[in-house]
Amino acid sequence: MGEVRWCLDFSYVxxxxxxxxGAVVFHPLSGDTFELNGLADYLLCCLDGQPPQTTESLIxxxxxxxxxxxxxxxxxxxxxxxxxxxxxxxxx
Amino acid sequence: MRRLYHxxxxxxxTWYFELxxxxxxxxxxVDTVKKWIPFLYQPFRETVARPAFIxxxxxxxxxxxxxxxxxxxxxxxxxxxxxxKPLPARQAVPLFEWGLNWCIANQYHRYLHFHAAGVEKNGxxxxxxxxxxxxxxxxxxxxxxxGWRLFSDEILMVEPSTARAIPxxxxxxxxxxxIDLLHQIFPQAQLTEKFYDTSKGVVALMKPTAExxxxxxxxxxxxxxxxxxxxxxxxxxxxxxxxxxxFMALIGNSFNYHIHGKAGFDTACRLVDRCDCFTLxxxxxxxxxxxxxxxCEGSRGG
Amino acid sequence: MVEALLGNPxxxxxxxxxxxxxxxxxxxxxxxLARLYQLLADNDLLKAVPQKxxxxxxxxxxxxxxxxxxxxxxxxxxAKELQxxxxxxxxxxxxxxxxxxxxAGQGRTLNDIDVLVRKEELSKIxxxxxxxxxYSDKVDDYDQHYYREWTHEIPPLIHYKRQTVLDIxxxxxxxxxxxxxxxxxxDQVCFDADGVGILHLYDxxxxxxxxxxxEGEFENGLRDLSDMDLLFRELKSDDWxxxxxxxxxxxxARPLFYALRYCRYCLSSPIPDDIWTAKDAxxxxxxxxxxxxxLFTRVLIPHHSLAKQPGxxxxxxxxxxxxxLLKMPVxxxxxxxxxxxxxxxxxxxx
Numbered sequence: 001m002g003e004v005r006w007c008l009d010f011s012y013v014x015x016x017x018x019x020x021x022g023a024v025v026f027h028p029l030s031g032d033t034f035e036l037n038g039l040a041d042y043l044l045c046c047l048d049g050q051p052p053q054t055t056e057s058l059i060x061x062x063x064x065x066x067x068x069x070x071x072x073x074x075x076x077x078x079x080x081x082x083x084x085x086x087x088x089x090x091x092x
Numbered sequence: 093m094r095r096l097y098h099x100x101x102x103x104x105x106t107w108y109f110e111l112x113x114x115x116x117x118x119x120x121x122v123d124t125v126k127k128w129i130p131f132l133y134q135p136f137r138e139t140v141a142r143p144a145f146i147x148x149x150x151x152x153x154x155x156x157x158x159x160x161x162x163x164x165x166x167x168x169x170x171x172x173x174x175x176x177k178p179l180p181a182r183q184a185v186p187l188f189e190w191g192l193n194w195c196i197a198n199q200y201h202r203y204l205h206f207h208a209a210g211v212e213k214n215g216x217x218x219x220x221x222x223x224x225x226x227x228x229x230x231x232x233x234x235x236x237x238x239g240w241r242l243f244s245d246e247i248l249m250v251e252p253s254t255a256r257a258i259p260x261x262x263x264x265x266x267x268x269x270x271i272d273l274l275h276q277i278f279p280q281a282q283l284t285e286k287f288y289d290t291s292k293g294v295v296a297l298m299k300p301t302a303e304x305x306x307x308x309x310x311x312x313x314x315x316x317x318x319x320x321x322x323x324x325x326x327x328x329x330x331x332x333x334x335x336x337x338x339f340m341a342l343i344g345n346s347f348n349y350h351i352h353g354k355a356g357f358d359t360a361c362r363l364v365d366r367c368d369c370f371t372l373x374x375x376x377x378x379x380x381x382x383x384x385x386x387x388c389e390g391s392r393g394g
Numbered sequence: 395m396v397e398a399l400l401g402n403p404x405x406x407x408x409x410x411x412x413x414x415x416x417x418x419x420x421x422x423x424x425x426x427l428a429r430l431y432q433l434l435a436d437n438d439l440l441k442a443v444p445q446k447x448x449x450x451x452x453x454x455x456x457x458x459x460x461x462x463x464x465x466x467x468x469x470x471x472x473a474k475e476l477q478x479x480x481x482x483x484x485x486x487x488x489x490x491x492x493x494x495x496x497x498a499g500q501g502r503t504l505n506d507i508d509v510l511v512r513k514e515e516l517s518k519i520x521x522x523x524x525x526x527x528x529y530s531d532k533v534d535d536y537d538q539h540y541y542r543e544w545t546h547e548i549p550p551l552i553h554y555k556r557q558t559v560l561d562i563x564x565x566x567x568x569x570x571x572x573x574x575x576x577x578x579x580x581d582q583v584c585f586d587a588d589g590v591g592i593l594h595l596y597d598x599x600x601x602x603x604x605x606x607x608x609e610g611e612f613e614n615g616l617r618d619l620s621d622m623d624l625l626f627r628e629l630k631s632d633d634w635x636x637x638x639x640x641x642x643x644x645x646x647a648r649p650l651f652y653a654l655r656y657c658r659y660c661l662s663s664p665i666p667d668d669i670w671t672a673k674d675a676x677x678x679x680x681x682x683x684x685x686x687x688x689l690f691t692r693v694l695i696p697h698h699s700l701a702k703q704p705g706x707x708x709x710x711x712x713x714x715x716x717x718x719l720l721k722m723p724v725x726x727x728x729x730x731x732x733x734x735x736x737x738x739x740x741x742x743x744x
Binding site for chain 2: 015017019020021022023024026028031033035036
């Protein structure tokens with residue numbers, strides 16, 4: 001997935017609410033509401049304002065998370081996939 | 093809530109109910125309706141004039157087919173429109189109650205509707221969201237008999253701009269074993285006869301208490317969201333619920349969250365923000381009462 | 395009552411509670427409550443509405459708003475999906491009014507999204523959509539056959555997750571009796587950057603009129619008339635004759651004639667007097683016109699006991715048969731209706 005580019009369009013995430021133990025997001029276009037897991041929420045936070053250009057740079061950004069380093073690409077990939085399914089991020 | 097009764101010339105009877113925010117007209121000539129509707133809605137104040145505007149105009153009447161002699165059925169009409177298939181005539185009273193729930197849940201979106209029960213005492217207002225079969229009606233009925241004010245056993249209404257809960261204080265719909273159980277514990281409770289073989293099993297309706305009926309137009313700010321689960325033989329166990337999980341459970345049990353869009357999201361956020369969220373497993377009412385009364389004392393202390 | 399308010403919203407200031415009670419009942423049965431809300435909001439008249447009636451209008455409006463955003467979202471997804479196989483869909487009716495942000499899309503509710511595509515692309519589209527989550531619940535062979543052979547659409551597709559219903563047409567009217575030159579319609583279609591097409595305003599009106607006056611069902615007749623009323627209001631003074639000529643060119647002058655006549659009659663639409671003369675193609679003769687007046691004025695109402703006049707049921711069934719006869723030749727129609735009748739008889743029930 002090295003060359004896959006991700007674009008985070010925050011107009012999609014007009015409404016969200018974060019509590020200590022997780023976050024929920026309202027997607028205004030579809031009217032759907034999603035609960036985000038910690039990683040997805042973290043990704044949305046760290047991507048805010050600075051969309052990374054490649055999956056690698058995204059993984060670098062997400063490396064601050066306490067996940068086993070070799071597991072990271074897979075978990076980030078899965079999470080991005082689920083975010084994409086909720087239409088919260090789009091692949092370019 | 094007010095009520096008014098009109099016997100019409102052709103054998104129909106018409107009742108007008110003021111249920112907090114709703115004006116309902118019910119017309120029927122079915123005997124069980126004539127018997128039990130005045131009983132169930134007796135605690136509510138009487139009205140004198142026919143209301144000029146009616147929110148829901150309902151008829152419950154026998155199907156006019158040959159079947160009326162063999163296996164009589166009743167139909168529910170909302171202003172001439174039949175949203176359901178007919179039911180056996182003996183279920184006319186529950187049909188009216190379920191039908192009115194349907195009207196509110198499907199046609200009236202002034203409020204956010206949650207599939208939840210709601211009870212209030214001394215400013216402590218508890219939302220009990222749960223899917224059918226979790227015992228929330230039974231729990232709500234028990235708490236009402238224990239002195240809590242019932243907002244609803246089925247549709248909890250919340251005003252979007254303020255996140256305030258709005259009562260409808262209707263009769264409680266009891267099912268199967270819970271009917272005898274409640275009658276045993278609360279001999280003073282007033283119930284209708286049992287209606288057999290409904291889609292929900294045996295059903296009986298409990299008349300709202302005077303406290304519930306007399307303050308049916310007084311709202312309250314929710315303070316707790318407690319998801320109940322009846323677990324036979326268990327001792328009471330309460331655990332804190334993660335806020336996002338409480339949020340998703342709440343909107344998952346809503347009839348019209350999707351219709352309110354962003355305003356619905358914001359309202360649900362406000363509710364979850366301001367409420368303490370728990371899940372509750374129980375089997376004995378004494379323990380539940382102790383816990384709920386504790387919530388009241390806690391709030392007075394704080 | 396609803397018609398009067400649609401024609402002149404200022405009446406709202408004078409309505410009593412009883413009149414609002416009737417208006418809400420009639421408006422609900424005609425699927426026009428959300429439109430009424432919009433009209434009153436546009437004219438800053440909502441404050442004249444009593445609280446109780448107001449909440450019913452708001453409820454309907456919220457539902458319509460929800461549908462509105464659903465349509466916009468669904469069309470976006472659909473256009474993207476079809477783009478991948480090189481197809482640009484053309485929206486029809488409610489979906490088009492909403493997507494194109496027409497006044498006729500305000501407070502408009504719908505049951506399905508209607509899309510027009512070229513006939514030769516139909517099977518490719520159906521195959522592709524079925525591969526990406528759409529299914530058809532008309533599994534019966536006869537239904538499938540009926541749709542494909544005698545109508546201008548394929549069986550409705552439903553999205554497995556979102557439950558949206560999509561009606562894909564290859565013509566705006568059943569193929570058999572009227573050979574409407576669909577290419578002439580398509581030539582005037584305007585596509586946006588997302589590849590979504592909208593009929594030209596004239597064609598939009600003509601299509602709506604054709605749909606209402608040539609089909610046999612009038613459950614939403616008044617609503618459809620109100621759509622056309624709002625579309626007519628977009629026309630400028632030099633548009634009217636062009637509209638008529640366009641209808642004549644497409645050989646659909648008769649339904650347009652009726653649309654103009656009954657919009658004016660039922661909704662007081664501001665339509666000039668002199669656009670149609672007795673010599674014009676499409677004008678019914680005196681007898682036809684009397685018959686049409688008797689029938690159409692009885693069904694272009696809210697279908698509610700408060701509004702029905704004597705002769706309503708007869709008019710309704712006569713127009714139903716007329717609609718069927720316009721669609722299919724008798725040799726096809728009779729076996730079709732017989733089959734429908736036989737299948738409607740319940741089997742094995744008490």
